[in-house]
Amino acid sequence: MTPEDTILFQLHKAKAEAGDLEAQEQLGFCFLHGKGVDKDTKQGVAWYRKAAEQGLTSAQVAMGTFYYMGERIPRDLKAAVEWYRKSAEQGDSLGQCSLGDCYFNGEGVPKDESQAFIWYEKSANQGCEHGQYNLGHCYLNGFGTVKDFVKAFLWYRKAAEQGDEFAQSALADRYASGEGTPKDEVEAYAFYNLAGIHSYNERTRKKLIALEQKLSREEIAAGQRRSKELQKEIEAKIAAKKAGK
Numbered sequence: 001m002t003p004e005d006t007i008l009f010q011l012h013k014a015k016a017e018a019g020d021l022e023a024q025e026q027l028g029f030c031f032l033h034g035k036g037v038d039k040d041t042k043q044g045v046a047w048y049r050k051a052a053e054q055g056l057t058s059a060q061v062a063m064g065t066f067y068y069m070g071e072r073i074p075r076d077l078k079a080a081v082e083w084y085r086k087s088a089e090q091g092d093s094l095g096q097c098s099l100g101d102c103y104f105n106g107e108g109v110p111k112d113e114s115q116a117f118i119w120y121e122k123s124a125n126q127g128c129e130h131g132q133y134n135l136g137h138c139y140l141n142g143f144g145t146v147k148d149f150v151k152a153f154l155w156y157r158k159a160a161e162q163g164d165e166f167a168q169s170a171l172a173d174r175y176a177s178g179e180g181t182p183k184d185e186v187e188a189y190a191f192y193n194l195a196g197i198h199s200y201n202e203r204t205r206k207k208l209i210a211l212e213q214k215l216s217r218e219e220i221a222a223g224q225r226r227s228k229e230l231q232k233e234i235e236a237k238i239a240a241k242k243a244g245k
Contacts, residue, residue, distance in 0.1 A: 009036025016047065024051040025059045032072070041072050052083065057092035060084075064098060068107075077108030088119060093128035096120075100134060104143070117144030124155060132159035133167040140170075140179075153180030160191065162241075163234050168195035169204050176211070185211060189223030194230050 009030045015023030024047050030036050031044030045066060051059035064083035067076045081102050087095025100119035103112045117138050123131025136155035139148045153174045159167030172191035175184045192208045212220060 005030075005036035007036070021051045021054055021056040021059070024048075024054075025056060025062070028059070028062075045072055052086075055090070057087040057090050057095060060087035060090075061092060061095045061098060064095070068098075077102070079108075081108035088122070091126070093123045093126035093131060096123035096126070097128050097131040097134060100131070104134070113138070113144035115144070124158070127162075129159040129162035129164040129167065132156075132162070133164050133170070136167065136170065149174070149180035151180075160194075161234060161237060163238055165195045168192075169207070172207065176207070185215060186219050186223045186226065189215060189220065190226035190230060193224060193227040194234075 009027070012023045012027040012030060016027040028044045028047030028051070031040045031047065033039070033044075045063075048059050048062050048066070052063045060083050064080045064087070066072045067080035067083065069075070081099065084095050084099040084102060088099040096119045100116045100123065102108050103119065104116035105111065109115075117135070120131050120135040120138060124135040132155050136152045136159065138144050139155065140152035141147070153171070156167045156171040156174060160171045168191045172188045172195065174180050175188035175191065177183070189208065189211045192204055192211065196204050196208065211223075215223070
């Protein structure tokens with residue numbers, strides 16, 4: 001616990017007690033993570049709830065996640081859906097994506113791929129990379145909509161360019177297969193390699209090895225260079241997005 005954390009805690013506490021919703025959420029975070037104060041899960045959740053009940057969408061998403069995960073409070077999927085819905089209906093893109101997940105998986109609500117698609121689309125159109133990836137997944141497989149490989153590619157691309165490693169791997173699949181875009185194994189290699197930078201999972205590793213056995217040394221080198229270029233472009237976009245908030 002640093003002196004800076006203690007000062008910030010006191011500032012958040014004063015503002016929260018005066019009714020500032022964002023400060024209430026920040027105070028909840030401090031209690032949950034022991035920032036400037038001893039950890040206190042009950043107090044942390046209580047401050048998140050206070051902000052959520054007054055309409056702060058990010059706190060509503062947090063409450064939904066608390067109920068969904070069941071780590072800080074007893075698991076209650078119906079309560080999770082209620083909080084996600086509150087935030088989603090106010091236009092929160094992460095809340096919309098989370099509500100879509102509940103419909104897609106049938107958690108807290110009856111499984112409904114059409115509803116999942118609707119909420120993913122709302123989320124994706126607001127720039128949420130998770131919503132964009134999920135929307136691409138729907139178009140690829142015909143979940144809640146008609147299969148469309150071109151649209152799947154385009155939405156995977158949007159999410160991949162925001163740094164989503166699952167979308168990067170899925171986009172690489174599209175380049176490797178030529179579904180929704182011209183086949184380009186060098187670009188596929190670049191995106192598999194890029195996904196591996198963030199999360200080098202077994203599937204990505206196997207895909208890279210398989211491509212390396214097909215590509216020439218020059219093509220592999222080109223794919224590695226392209227991967228570095230993409231990483232720089234993505235980092236710049238993420239930085240610009242954060243600066244714009």
